[in-house]
Amino acid sequence: MALIEAQSISKVYSLGDVDVRALDGISATIEKGEFVAIMGQSGSGKSTFMNVLGCLDTPTDGHYLLDGVDTGNLSRDALAEIRNQKIGFVFQGFNLLSRTSAIENVELPMLYNGVTAHERSKRARQALKSVGLEGREDHNPNQLSGGQQQRVAIARALVNDAPIILADEPTGNLDTKTSVEIMELFVRLNRDPGITVIIVTHEPDIATYAKRTIRFLDGHIVSDEQVSKQ
Amino acid sequence: MINIPSTFKISLRALRVNKMRSALTMLGIIIGVGAVIAMVAVGSGASQKIAEQISSMGSNLLIVLPGATTSGGVRMGSGTQPTLSTSDTEAIIKESSAVADAAPILNGTSQVIVGHMNWSTSIMGTTASYLNVRDWDLSAGRSFITQDVKGATKVCLLGQTVVDNLFGDQNPIGQAIRIQNMPFTVIGVLARKGQSAQGQDQDDTILVPVTTAQKKLFGTQFPGMVRIIIIKAKSAEDLPVAENQINALLRQRHHLGQKQDNDFTVRNLTQIMQAAAQSTRVMTLLLGAIASVSLLVGGIGIMNIMLVSVTERTREIGIRMAIGAKTWDIRLQFIIEALTLSLIGGVLGIVTGISATMILSSLSGWPTIVSPVAIVTAFGFSGFIGIFFGFYPAYKASLLNPIDALRYE
Numbered sequence: 001m002a003l004i005e006a007q008s009i010s011k012v013y014s015l016g017d018v019d020v021r022a023l024d025g026i027s028a029t030i031e032k033g034e035f036v037a038i039m040g041q042s043g044s045g046k047s048t049f050m051n052v053l054g055c056l057d058t059p060t061d062g063h064y065l066l067d068g069v070d071t072g073n074l075s076r077d078a079l080a081e082i083r084n085q086k087i088g089f090v091f092q093g094f095n096l097l098s099r100t101s102a103i104e105n106v107e108l109p110m111l112y113n114g115v116t117a118h119e120r121s122k123r124a125r126q127a128l129k130s131v132g133l134e135g136r137e138d139h140n141p142n143q144l145s146g147g148q149q150q151r152v153a154i155a156r157a158l159v160n161d162a163p164i165i166l167a168d169e170p171t172g173n174l175d176t177k178t179s180v181e182i183m184e185l186f187v188r189l190n191r192d193p194g195i196t197v198i199i200v201t202h203e204p205d206i207a208t209y210a211k212r213t214i215r216f217l218d219g220h221i222v223s224d225e226q227v228s229k230q
Numbered sequence: 231m232i233n234i235p236s237t238f239k240i241s242l243r244a245l246r247v248n249k250m251r252s253a254l255t256m257l258g259i260i261i262g263v264g265a266v267i268a269m270v271a272v273g274s275g276a277s278q279k280i281a282e283q284i285s286s287m288g289s290n291l292l293i294v295l296p297g298a299t300t301s302g303g304v305r306m307g308s309g310t311q312p313t314l315s316t317s318d319t320e321a322i323i324k325e326s327s328a329v330a331d332a333a334p335i336l337n338g339t340s341q342v343i344v345g346h347m348n349w350s351t352s353i354m355g356t357t358a359s360y361l362n363v364r365d366w367d368l369s370a371g372r373s374f375i376t377q378d379v380k381g382a383t384k385v386c387l388l389g390q391t392v393v394d395n396l397f398g399d400q401n402p403i404g405q406a407i408r409i410q411n412m413p414f415t416v417i418g419v420l421a422r423k424g425q426s427a428q429g430q431d432q433d434d435t436i437l438v439p440v441t442t443a444q445k446k447l448f449g450t451q452f453p454g455m456v457r458i459i460i461i462k463a464k465s466a467e468d469l470p471v472a473e474n475q476i477n478a479l480l481r482q483r484h485h486l487g488q489k490q491d492n493d494f495t496v497r498n499l500t501q502i503m504q505a506a507a508q509s510t511r512v513m514t515l516l517l518g519a520i521a522s523v524s525l526l527v528g529g530i531g532i533m534n535i536m537l538v539s540v541t542e543r544t545r546e547i548g549i550r551m552a553i554g555a556k557t558w559d560i561r562l563q564f565i566i567e568a569l570t571l572s573l574i575g576g577v578l579g580i581v582t583g584i585s586a587t588m589i590l591s592s593l594s595g596w597p598t599i600v601s602p603v604a605i606v607t608a609f610g611f612s613g614f615i616g617i618f619f620g621f622y623p624a625y626k627a628s629l630l631n632p633i634d635a636l637r638y639e
Contacts, residue, residue: 056552056632077556084554095549095636099247111236112554156553 001068003163003196004030004053009062011048011219022048023059024219030198032163035190037207038200040216047168049216050200054087054166055079084112088157088195092169094149096141096156102128103137106155113160127155131185147178154185158195165189167199171206183209237559241567244539255535256575259612262525263579264586266608267600269521271587273514275598280510284503286423286432288364290330290466292473294318294459294480297494313493315454316440318483322461323359325479328472330464333360334440334456338448342436343408344396351392352435353409355443355456361420363462371403371418374439382441387418389433407436410447414438469498518604525608528575529615536568536623547627548635561624568620569613576612580605 011023022045030036040046051057052064055071058079064071066082074082083089088109096105106124115123128137131151141149150170157165167186171179187209190197199210207213208227215223245252296313319334336355341348354360358374361367368387378385386407393402402416423432438447440456463472473496480494540547547560555563584600591598 051633054552056636080551080554080556083552089552091636095545095552097546097549100243108550109553111233111240112550112556112559114233117236160554 002029002065003032003067004028005063005065006049006052007063007065009049009052009059009064011045011052011057012060021219023052025062026219026221027062028214028221028224030196032196033190033194035187035197035209035211036199037210037213038198038216039202039204039207039213041202043218044216045219046200046216050166050168050198053198054089055082080112084109085160086162086164088154088160088162088165090150090153090157090165090167090170092172094141094146094153094173096149096152098141101138101140102133102144102152102155105141105152106159109156109160123159124155127159128152130158131155145178146174147181150174150178150182151185154182154189158189162195164196164198167197169201170199171201171203179206234562237562238566238570240563241570244543244563244567245570248539251535252571255531255571256578258528258531259525259572259575259615260528260579260582262521262528263576263608263612264582265521265524266518266611267580267583267604268586268590269517270514270604271583271598271600272590272596273510273517274601274604275591275596276510277507277514278599279597280503280507282424283426284500284507285365286426287499287503288366288462289500290463290469291363291499292461292463292469292476293497293499294322294461294476295495295497296457297492313484314456314459315452316444316456317454318480319357319456319459321479321483322459322476326472326475328463328468328475330462331359331362332459332461333357333363335360335458335460336440336443336448336456338443340409340447342392342396344405347396349392349395351389353443353447354435354437355440355447356437357440360437360460363460366423367421368418369421370401371416373418374437378439379441382439382445384412384414384442384446385417385439386414387420387437388416389420389435389437390422391431391434392436393419409436409438412446466500469500473498522611525611525615528612529572529619532568532571532616533619533623535571536564536620537626539567540564540623540627543627544630544635544638547630548632548638551630551632552636557628560628561621564624564627565617565620568623569616572612572616572620573609576609579612580609583608 006026006028008025008027009023010021010025013020013022026049038046038049048057052059055066058072066086071079071082097108103121103124106127107120110120110123125137128134131154133148133151133155136144136148141152144152154165165186171182174182183206186197186199189195199206201207210227212224212226214221294314314334316334319332322329322332333356338353339350340353341350357379361373369390371387373387374385377383386409388402396402396407397405402419405416406413407416408414420433420437426432444454461472461476463469476496477492481492484493486493550560587598587600590596
């Protein structure tokens, strides 16, 4: 059974009397442990696809099966639980809570699944350590560099032991050197605990870290190929 | 699963981040709760005072005053003619079925001497019924007996103030006091009664048999004359019946013709006092209601700030939703925030209200009672306001679409 299975997914937005087909019958399967880059220009539908994969959005048509469960029939709260347990999000703009220390940001997902305060703190520290931010636990986001903030976001994505990390332009706000560090971190996480990593990007350099590249254009998949590592 | 302690922590943090805003929002509740407590304290203080006066006066009371007489078309003022007598009193007791008891009163003021002490006080000639009518007990000794009244004996009952002034700590029972140079034997001491509705010290009085007052102390124009008659009806419902019966009886006894006005007036004291009590109750309610409006306005202030807060933190809400916050996690976060504001405001408001009451009371000398009921109600109401006015913003926040919320700048 595939971890992620998209069955002819369509997403139609109504803008006044014009219907925009952001996704037009997308079918794709992603197995556990894959490292996938989703590429395409802006407006190609890659972000919409990402939102559907992350259970932030529901398709207008078609079925999205996550771990064999059809997400189409699930309630808002059930989707929230899936996001909490199975998906770690990493965003371009980091999306950390401001005026909130790194450790508290990392503890956030555990607030919503009943982990005890002691356990939360322990796991958050571990997660921060695993992304190389030991000793920065009490820094607020504005005291951290962009790369460090993204590491905090990654630690937050890891802390609930989610099997999938969805990263939407994770290096978009970072310089080249830091981008390399962040991508290497993803590669490591994909290799060691075997987390399935899916990255949306428009930068070919970033896509080279992935093992598979899916290209989007106008709501369709135009290519889907395994990348051989040199 | 909703984690209340953590949600509470999140809410407290949000409030701490915007200290000034939180404080100002709370101020609305502080003033509201404080105003409710202070206003109700003033109102219930007034009610309590009136209730005390009513109970010290005795219940279900009527008084008969000598009335305006008309002689040859000239109407004389009220009380100009001594028209009431002890026999009127006896007739009222005997013939009016709605009357429980009645006592005649003939009073005056006189100097009283004991040894080298002297004191000027009110001397009231009456009968043993007086104590019954006024619900007044003796703290020592005995009351008048029939012989005292029939024989115009020189015995007296002392009010507590008189005892304090003439005897100090000594036991006055059996002692002799001189009223207008006549020796009277003290046979009893009245229980302490305190101030009357008019602010008079009711304990500053001496009771003597009405006949003694008529014959030996205050000379009267005709035998048996009394100044007023004080009457206790059997029950509050009997008051109007008693009033009618007394009117009819006295008209008959005074030989008044069909066209003649009453030469006496019957007043319903209890009714007058109850009207006063009713009006203070209304005043208390009114003050409380006005103060509640300010509490309500404070609640609207909370809602306003919470709505701003939800808009400001749209992105935060988006992040929380993306990482797994459920509908009620978000709702509770904002409701607890509003509740915290209103409850802290409530506690500070209670402190403010009690201090304001104490200041008001010491500046104006008004009697005030900080009622626990008002405190609990105001506090409970502020909590309710927190939840009520916090709910809509919280509801609004929980309905946000996570994608839109995440993109919100």
